[in-house]
Amino acid sequence: MPSPHRILVFPCGSEIGLEIHRSLRYSTHFQLIGASSVDDHGRFVFDDYIGDLPMHDAPAFADQLEKIVVEHQIDAIYPTMDAVAETLVSLGSRLDCRVIGSNLRATSLCASKNATYDLLQGSIPLPQRYTSPELATQYPLFIKPDRGYGARNSQWARTPTAANEFLSRHSGQAMLLLEYLPGKEWTVDCFSDRHGILRFHAARGRDRISNGISVRTAPSNDFTAAFADWAQRIHDAILPRGAWFFQAREDASGQPRLLEVASRLGGSSGLFRCMGVNFALLSAFDAFDQDVHIAPNHYQITLDRALDNRYRIDGLHYTHVYVDLDDCLLLRGAINHQLVGFLYKTISEGKGVTLLTRHARSLTSTLRKLRIEALFDRVIHLTGGEQKSDHIDHTAAIFIDDSFAERQDVAEHLNIPVFAPDMVEALL
Numbered sequence: 001m002p003s004p005h006r007i008l009v010f011p012c013g014s015e016i017g018l019e020i021h022r023s024l025r026y027s028t029h030f031q032l033i034g035a036s037s038v039d040d041h042g043r044f045v046f047d048d049y050i051g052d053l054p055m056h057d058a059p060a061f062a063d064q065l066e067k068i069v070v071e072h073q074i075d076a077i078y079p080t081m082d083a084v085a086e087t088l089v090s091l092g093s094r095l096d097c098r099v100i101g102s103n104l105r106a107t108s109l110c111a112s113k114n115a116t117y118d119l120l121q122g123s124i125p126l127p128q129r130y131t132s133p134e135l136a137t138q139y140p141l142f143i144k145p146d147r148g149y150g151a152r153n154s155q156w157a158r159t160p161t162a163a164n165e166f167l168s169r170h171s172g173q174a175m176l177l178l179e180y181l182p183g184k185e186w187t188v189d190c191f192s193d194r195h196g197i198l199r200f201h202a203a204r205g206r207d208r209i210s211n212g213i214s215v216r217t218a219p220s221n222d223f224t225a226a227f228a229d230w231a232q233r234i235h236d237a238i239l240p241r242g243a244w245f246f247q248a249r250e251d252a253s254g255q256p257r258l259l260e261v262a263s264r265l266g267g268s269s270g271l272f273r274c275m276g277v278n279f280a281l282l283s284a285f286d287a288f289d290q291d292v293h294i295a296p297n298h299y300q301i302t303l304d305r306a307l308d309n310r311y312r313i314d315g316l317h318y319t320h321v322y323v324d325l326d327d328c329l330l331l332r333g334a335i336n337h338q339l340v341g342f343l344y345k346t347i348s349e350g351k352g353v354t355l356l357t358r359h360a361r362s363l364t365s366t367l368r369k370l371r372i373e374a375l376f377d378r379v380i381h382l383t384g385g386e387q388k389s390d391h392i393d394h395t396a397a398i399f400i401d402d403s404f405a406e407r408q409d410v411a412e413h414l415n416i417p418v419f420a421p422d423m424v425e426a427l428l
Contacts, residue, residue, distance in 0.1 A: 004031040005075040013042030015267035016080035023280035044310035056087040100287040102240045102263040110263040125257045128179035133163035146174040183250020189269045201231035214268045215305040242283035271303040311426040320394035324401040325357035354378045389413040
């Protein structure tokens with residue numbers, strides 16, 4: 001099997017970067033390296049991580065990136081922000097690797113909402129644009145940057161005075177003054193291949209939004225024919241490559257109007273990934289000139305997002321894990337999935353695992369029923385009142401047990417780290 005293509009994801013800690021990681025981490029065809037200018041969540045997610053890159057618009061960025069491409073043998077860069085994509089594509093042949101995504105024309109058009117609107121005027125229903133607050137024929141207005149994403153530096157204004165006050169606070173930034181659209185909102189995720197063919201499009205509702213990010217979304221059949229027509233018209237006008245999306249929202253009369261087009265995958269497009277349409281993987285294969293086939297599943301699914309936790313524990317070194325069974329690995333009659341996942345991770349790292357339990361029934365029958373007999377290097381079944389600390393004979397070990405008394409005894413007598421089941425997430 002050929003070596004996997006090495007893909008640099010930059011910036012890797014953005015919501016898009018994290019979705020790319022979720023999309024490609026199990027693929028044997030690609031190896032991910034995360035990179036960021038700001039020390040953020042990407043450092044906790046990507047096993048291979050490069051920090052302290054200059055910002056994409058800094059003078060030193062191109063030279064530093066060239067060096068990284070050579071030193072880390074990067075085959076492709078996957079940009080996760082519109083402005084970064086524009087910068088990378090503009091560097092052209094200076095980077096001795098591929099840039100996953102659209103060409104410079106498409107990237108530049110999508111980076112500017114005004115440019116997008118100018119191109120699609122008369123082809124796609126757009127919100128009314130105004131050149132000044134005084135010329136607006138209806139209020140409220142929605143004011144947002146020409147370049148940007150999410151809800152950053154955006155505001156709706158009820159009066160010309162409020163609009164002018166907001167504009168004065170952002171005098172150095174090009175702003176759009178738009179008709180306010182009060183209705184439902186959708187994202188239509190799309191994929192166009194290297195042959196210039198629109199291969200997939202599907203709408204999902206933006207049912208709950210936080211900071212401009214759709215945190216609850218589900219497939220939508222609203223305006224199916226209209227959105228299919230829009231997708232083809234936008235594709236034909238912009239000619240994007242790989243994953244891209246557009247957003248729409250209902251006006252006061254209940255008709256959808258285009259909000260924006262982006263030449264990248266959407267952060268919540270993981271909804272369709274879990275139906276079989278992996279936009280990041282499709283885009284990566286397409287970038288390396290491989291034809292792809294798309295075969296989605298068809299079922300009802302909803303994606304709901306929240307802040308997630310990832311941990312890094314410094315100074316914790318162990319070669320063996322001692323773990324309890326009842327109310328720990330076996331919880332309410334079922335396997336503790338997170339804990340058993342950690343134990344398999346432990347085994348893959350070459351560390352030992354000992355089951356240390358006071359199980360009251362037939363331990364052999366229980367382990368066989370749970371299908372985990374082979375998980376342990378050793379099984380110690382305590383049937384009397386002896387202390388578990390008396391049976392731990394590895395000094396570089398950790399102990400996992402739901403009982404505070406058991407953990408306290410082990411910690412006091414052996415001075416090794418002890419963990420309750422709810423703490424295991426910090427070990428993953």
